Amino acid sequence: MKPFIKEFKMNYQPPKRRFEKSGFVNPETAYYVPLENVTNTDNEDMKTMVDHGRYFSIFAPRQSGKTTFFMTFSMELEKDSNYIFILMSFEDCSNYSSHQFYTYLQEEIYEQLLHRLENIECYQKEEVKTFLNGHTLIDSASFFSLFKGLNNIITQKKIVIFIDEFDGIPVNEIENMLTTIRKLYQKYKKHTDKALYSVGLVGIRNITQLVVGGVSPFNIADHVEIPPFTLQNIRDLYQQYTQETNQPFTEEAVQQIYEQTQGQPWLVNRLGTILTKQIKPETIDPIEIDDVNKAIQHLLQEKNAHFDNLKEKVLLYKKTFNKINAEQVKFLPYDDAQSWLYQYGLIRKQNDLAVISNTIYSKCFSDVSDQMNHMTEQKKKIFISYCHKDKGWLGIIMNYLKGLEHEDIDIWFDKKIKTGEQWNPVIADAIQTSHMTICLISQDYLNSDFIRTKEVPGILNKQKEGMIVFPVLIRNCTWKVISWLKNLQMFPGDG
Known part of the structure; x- marks a missing residue:
């Protein structure tokens, strides 16, 4: 007679943590895996670059776990009491005046600096506080003198500044800020003790944006990219859930998630939530490949802020996105449309080709062009391109055009940019969706770097698709020697 053996069966246990979708992932409340291979082209990790006092750019798409x-990096860095880590974001700064911008810089830098000095019980804290109380940030020169002064007080401390969403910096301050950072770098690059020890700029689409006057403190080799999850990262993430609940993911399911998401962190976490909360909740039955396919269909049909945000970005560059989605397109990092799509995490480089970042994005945004065409058929739009020094003329032109708005024609100029929106993509979208552009031509207009490098290329590209370009000469200038203008009929008459 066989002895009786009680069969042991694991029961489902409620999870103690969750799959996090955005913001800081606290390992105590959410499943977390550290990102791997965050290195530059010389295979140096970020800690090594900071230790060497490097100034570098960091590529990190939105919702990438940055x-x-x-x-996590700041907590690791600040185990050394000589480091002071300051993290800022320029995301909401694009519409700031210079005064507002430097006020924001002062608040962020001073608060984080003093808080860190308090935590490490720095004996020069009071001296630093006295210096800061007498030093107001009002322009790039005062930004330079801030660190020059700190360098005389806390030479043994190393301030590391990471600036997220650097593209959100006010347009009129880009050159000032980069020039000042370059001056600080050059002045102290041979010093082992320097206050502004290392700088990381996040949100730079390509390294040429960091070059001012032919010189940059940012080495191309030091460009760092925050990578997506690897297949092993995804295994480890889901294994944490399994250990808490006893519900496993089959290897085929994990591989399917990796293939469909290419490791995009938001997608991986969102699918984890859908699978465990809606497809197979509160059970130890394994999550299989069919469950993953159901979860993907659910994800594609749901409304969420992540997709809504990306859809807006696709609309800005729908022609380029659709071309990449439909055919083989060479990856061109300095192409404006590709570089924006790359920064938003919508495309990636595969060999020498630009490809949609993952299958889910390809499916989700494949019909955006049709939606946009329907929208633009409903209402015509006129884009007004002008220099801010000529805003008086804008008022005169608007007085003549005001009546057109009653005929369902939208008159668009940069005052319609909403607070918090980034200028570059919004203006690019306005040009892309316009049927006509009126250019208010003056010498200030021709001298504007922003107009020349940001607006004019978009206007000319859209002109090739049939948009009307109508230049209006408001003040005498050298327009006849400008290649893109000299072949256009100027109003009035021949200028």
Whole structure:
């Protein structure tokens, strides 16, 4: 007679943590895996670059886990009491005046600096506080003198500044800020003790944006990219859930998630939530490949802020996105449309080709062009391109055009940019969706770097698709020697 053996069966246990979708991932409340291979082209990790006092750019698409990475990195860095880590974001700064911008810089830098000095019980804290109380940030020169002064007080401390969403910096301050950072770098690059020890700029689409006057403190080799999850990262993430609940993911399911998401952190976490909360909740039955396919269909049909945000970005560059989605397109990092799509995490480089970042994005945004065409058929739009020094003329032109708005024609100029929106993509979208552009031509207009490098290329590209370009000469200038203008009929008459 066989002895009786009680069969042991694991029961489902409620999870103690969750799959996090955005913001800082606290390992105590959410499943977390550290990102791997965050290195530059010389295979140096970020800690090594900071230790060597490097100034570098960091590529990190939105919803890529960068917030968690930076917070984790700062905690690791500040185990050394000589480091002072300051993290700022220029995301909401694009519409700031210079005064507002430097006020924001002062608040962020001073608060984080003093808080860190308090935590490490720095004996020069009071001297630093006295210096800061007498030093107001009002322009790039005062930004330079801030660190020059700190360098005389806390030479043994190393201030590391990471600036997220650097593209959100006010347009009129880009050159000032980069020039000042370059001056600080050059002045102290041979010093082992320097206050502004290392700088990381996040949100730079390509390294040429960091070059001012032919010189840059940012080495191309030091460009760092925050990578997506690897297949092993995804295994480890889901295994944490399994250990808490006893519900496993089959290897085929994990591989399917990796293939469909290419490791995009938001997608991986969102699918984890859908699978465990809606497809197979509160059970130890394994999550299989069919469950993953159901979860993907659910994800594609749901409304969420992540997709809504990306859809807006696709609309800005729908022609380029659709071309990449439909055919083989060479990856061109300095192409404006591709570089924006790359920064938003919508495309990636595969060999020498630009490809949609993952299958889910390809499916989700494949019909955006049709939606946009329907929208633009409903209402015509006129884009007004002008220099801010000529805003008086804008008022005169608007007085003549005002009546057109009653005929369902939208008159668009930069005052319609909402607070918090980034200028570059919004203006690019306005040009892309316009049927006509009126250019208010003056010498200030021709001298504007922003108009020349940002607006005019978009206007000319849209002109090739049939948009009307109508230049209006408001003040005498050298327009006849400008290649894109000299072949256009100027109003009035021949200028």
